[in-house]
Amino acid sequence: MPFATSRKAIASAALIMLAASSSGASAQKKYDTGATDSEIKIGNIMPYSGPASAYGVIGKTEAAYFKKINDAGGINGRKINFISYDDGYSPPKTVEQARKLVESDEVLFIFNPLGTPPNSAIHKYMNSKKVPQLFVATGAAKWNDPKDFPWTMGWQPNYQSEARIYAKYILKEKPNGKIAVLYQNDDYGKDYLKGLKDGLGAKAASMITAEESYETTEPTVDDHIVKLKSTGADIFVDITTPKFAAQAIRKVAETEWKPLHFLNNVSASVGSVLKPAGYENGQGIISAAYLKDPSEPQWDNDSGMKRFLEFLAKDYPEGNKLDQSTVVGYGVAQTLVQVLKQCGDDLTRENVMKQAANLKDFRTEVLLPGIVINTSATDFAPISQLQLMKFEGEKWKLFGDVVSGEVGG
Structure with missing residues (x-):
């Protein structure tokens, strides 16, 4: 009888441990719309046409960088599904594309949408939906307002x-x-x-x-x-x-x-x-x-610049190293990858913003020496230094x- 009791005790203990571990596993993985065990769906809006079409290179560089990340296995085992739309630098079109990304494509967040007027047009919408408008490609000072707009963050110096x-x-x-x-x-x-x-x-x-x-x-x-x-x-x-x-x-x-x-x-x-x-x-x-210039000989032996040029040669051969927008796209994409790595298995919109606001002395491979990325819950301005x-x-x-x-x- 004592033997049977002990077997029952062991079995029930094992069941309890199994239940605990499985509930622990499910507790570790948290997803919002746009994230699964295998995918992170990210939206983007760029002026591929119109008066600011020169900036479209940024979106193309990001797409190539995320493909490189996916080819290497993704982030924590998940592939990035990068959906990028053209708004022609027209605010009404930006609104239309943002709604499509959030309500039809059901992305986890919108990353690096470009332009001050376009981002201003979707600022309130993104925050009312509680969908991150992350690392916007504009230096307007208003993106650093975590109190009133906790779902919007800039990237470049304002x-x-x-x-x-x-x-x-x-x-x-x-x-x-x-x-x-x-x-x-x-x-x-x-x-x-x-x-x-x-x-x-x-x-x-x-x-x-x-x-x-x-x-x-x-x-x-x-x-x-x-x-x-x-x-x-x-x-x-x-x-x-x-x-x-x-x-x-x-x-x-x-x-x-x-x-x-x-x-x-x-x-x-x-x-x-x-x-x-x-x-x-x-x-x-x-x-x-605030970024290195690939045409400048002083970076010829710089390890970060070498990796950037390897990326252009292998993953984005049509990219022009003389176009600073290529460097911008690379740097901001690397910053996002760091945020997603920090998110681990908690891919909720809230945690994406929490991790974006928890960057400590982070450096992409293309930032100038002495310039670092720092954010906090009260500081949504990642880069605040420049060199003439x-x-x-x-x-x-x-x-x-x-x-x-x-x-x-």
């Missing part, structure tokens, strides 16, 4: 920070200069303009002699450049997207205006802006960077130290 860095340089090098500003008439352009004025402080009113805004529907910005030149300004702050940046650089040269020219980082691509504009027309332009650079010959040359454009930074 536009106001970058413009404050230009303002610091102007105040140091040309404190008596007269500034002419060309900016896109939307949240993106106005964010840069605000950062510039904040950075100039009390001197903004006297130093900024002209502000010209343009619409993305305009065929060229040539007339705006002619008007700005006529003001006699000796500093030109150029807040334009690639197509218009190339036009502005060409027109400044044609009119023989020779201001100190600042070009925002979003249009600092050698391949899609400086080369089409004519290298000879871009000499001396100042911008700011000047265009010389056919390349950007970095100068000065890595600087923060944060207020008081």
Whole structure:
């Protein structure tokens, strides 16, 4: 009898352990719509057509990088199903594509949708649906608002920070200069303009002699450049997207205006802006960077750059190493892979945002030395440092130290 009792006890103990382990296993794996044991479904919206189509390269690079990850076994055994749609940089179309991704395709989240006006159009929708709008491809300051918009996070340095860095340089090098500003008439352009004025402080009113805004529907910005030149300004702050940046650089040269020219980082691509504009027309332009430039010989022996170039050769042969958008796509895709690795088997939307807000001194292979990615529950701005650079010959040359454009930074 004692033997039978002990056998029963052992059997029941084994059953209890089995139940505990199986419930533990099920407790470990948590999924929201868009995630399973074998797949992570991710949505994306890019301007593959329209006035900002130069940025479509970012989405193509991400698709190639995720394919590379899938070919190597995926993330924690799950393959990425990357669904990317074109919105033509048109906010109404962005809304349509976001609804399709969330309500029809049932993605886990939308990753790296591009543009300030397009993301502004889906900002409230994504947060009301509690679907992550993760690592948006725009530097507007409003993406860092975890209190009011806990489901939206930026990635790149914000536009106001970058413009404050230009303002610091102007105040140091040309404190008596007269500034002419060309900016896109939307949240993106106005964010840069605000950062510039904040950075100039009390001197903004006297130093900024002209502000010209343009619409993305305009065929060229040539007339705006002619008007700005006529003001006699000796500093030109150029807040334009690639197509218009190339036009502005060409027109400044044609009119023989020779201001100190600042070009925002979003249009600092050698391949899609400086080369089409004519290298000879871009000499001396100042911008700011947070990513390595593959054309720069100083990275020839850099292990991260070698891996990036291997990726281009093997996984994305049509990618142009001179196009900075390729570097951006690679860097932000690597950041997402890190977030998904940290998620483990808890692939809920809530945990995706929790892990995105828990990046500690993370570095992609293409960030400049000294620049790291840090986030927290109260800080949704992953990258806040940049380094100034000047265009010389056919390349950007970095100068000065890595600087923060944060207020008081």
